[in-house]
Amino acid sequence: ASLSFGTGAESDNETVLSFGSALDRHKEKVSKRWSQLNEIYLRDPFIKDQLLNNESCKTCRRCMQMCDVRSLSLLPSSVALTTMTRIIEGQDDIQEDENAQSSQDDNEELNEDEETGVNGNPLLATNELLRKCGSLPLLAKAMSNTLNAAGKIWIGARSAPTEVCNNCLLYLRARSLLLASLIDGASCLTTENREELCKDTSLIRSLLNFTSMWHCALVNFDSQTPSELEVAWEDIFLSAIRTLTSLTHENEVASNQLLINTMWYDGKVKKGIVVLAEILRGTALHKEKLLEAEEGLNRRTLRKHLHFCYDLVIFCLNTMTNVTDHVNAPEALAEYKMSETLFVVWLTRWLVQHTGSFRDAIANGSFGHSNDSNEKGERALEKEEEEDLVTAGNGFILLACLMKPQRTSTQNVIARRKTILAEMPQEVDPIKFMINTLKAFCNFYHYSVGSLSIAIVT
Numbered sequence: 001a002s003l004s005f006g007t008g009a010e011s012d013n014e015t016v017l018s019f020g021s022a023l024d025r026h027k028e029k030v031s032k033r034w035s036q037l038n039e040i041y042l043r044d045p046f047i048k049d050q051l052l053n054n055e056s057c058k059t060c061r062r063c064m065q066m067c068d069v070r071s072l073s074l075l076p077s078s079v080a081l082t083t084m085t086r087i088i089e090g091q092d093d094i095q096e097d098e099n100a101q102s103s104q105d106d107n108e109e110l111n112e113d114e115e116t117g118v119n120g121n122p123l124l125a126t127n128e129l130l131r132k133c134g135s136l137p138l139l140a141k142a143m144s145n146t147l148n149a150a151g152k153i154w155i156g157a158r159s160a161p162t163e164v165c166n167n168c169l170l171y172l173r174a175r176s177l178l179l180a181s182l183i184d185g186a187s188c189l190t191t192e193n194r195e196e197l198c199k200d201t202s203l204i205r206s207l208l209n210f211t212s213m214w215h216c217a218l219v220n221f222d223s224q225t226p227s228e229l230e231v232a233w234e235d236i237f238l239s240a241i242r243t244l245t246s247l248t249h250e251n252e253v254a255s256n257q258l259l260i261n262t263m264w265y266d267g268k269v270k271k272g273i274v275v276l277a278e279i280l281r282g283t284a285l286h287k288e289k290l291l292e293a294e295e296g297l298n299r300r301t302l303r304k305h306l307h308f309c310y311d312l313v314i315f316c317l318n319t320m321t322n323v324t325d326h327v328n329a330p331e332a333l334a335e336y337k338m339s340e341t342l343f344v345v346w347l348t349r350w351l352v353q354h355t356g357s358f359r360d361a362i363a364n365g366s367f368g369h370s371n372d373s374n375e376k377g378e379r380a381l382e383k384e385e386e387e388d389l390v391t392a393g394n395g396f397i398l399l400a401c402l403m404k405p406q407r408t409s410t411q412n413v414i415a416r417r418k419t420i421l422a423e424m425p426q427e428v429d430p431i432k433f434m435i436n437t438l439k440a441f442c443n444f445y446h447y448s449v450g451s452l453s454i455a456i457v458t
Contacts, residue, residue: 081175081178084182088182130186130193136186137196139182139197140197143207144200149172150172153165179239180242183197191251195252208264208272211244212279237308238308238315241319242315251322254323259272259273277333284313290302314391317397321401327407330402330406330412331409347398348420348423351395355389358388358389361381386444389440392441393438
């Protein structure tokens, strides 16, 4: 409802009465529309049969009328999110000739945008409008609530997998993907939006808390293809960690929240960056076990799940790299121990393992400093080695950030450098090996995505 709360000349009573009257009218419209939707649903033979049999959703405890996919897609929140996405992404049917004829208008709008500070960039202009209209806190709250609801279903699925409501899960999957897309777009190139989204601490906590729930218990590797529920779960988990990565980029507000001791879903109190380290190590160990038992598993299902693990690892590495810009983050990672081994030691060893098959090429590559194309050891990467290079490259960026000079505790930085370099291959200069690996990663990145890589590599 569009409400006017009056001016100072009106009394408080008149304002309250005006608000109450408008609210009543709004409730009447909602009630009428709901009755119309109920009539539509009851005419559907499928839903009517469920109602007559008194079937109910095991998860949300609602009548199956509310959990049918067709009805869930018509919920006001679903329609609103879809509409908002189409508006922001500019999904319309404008013809090319109309675009050509409007070039003069575009130039005028460009000049107007330059005056507002967005330099004619439609993405920046849209993101600025999103912030000014006050929608960012609502998107953050919606994403937090969606992941909290998915988390409850996930916990229930561990004890009783057969009682998971497919439609509830698929609805939350669609909702989380839409919200993740909106938040990611609103965060792109706009530091103010990233900070605004994180002012309510519930978003960062919900994103990481849900991601930390992941485990492989519900994956059936004997099936020919991943089930619809398995794909839905993996999509929700990746949408959460992807959103977390976007929000932590050059965002001190988010970094501060990940460096505060917080209680997580397992009841333990720890820093968020430590939770990320645990997710990374758990996923890496899980992937190693899958590869060891590869012969007894269905290859298609295994390949799909390994891709999920790979994406999860890359997002964890990137998020930790984003957070290490904060002055206290390197210390938190350096002090964290897994059993009796420092996390930094395990991470370095694990990353070096990924360079095993092309270590000779990394160590002996010229990288443009020699005209001898037949230099010893220099060769092109095999296709199966590309993922290892991307993993090692992203990981070495994190290690380099941990080795950077800090404004405080110089001695701790020197100690971290010695610890990391001691785990590098010793047959070549460890620093040179790191630099060459990063050069190879940047070259591959530029080859893969072209000119877009310049902003990232720089």
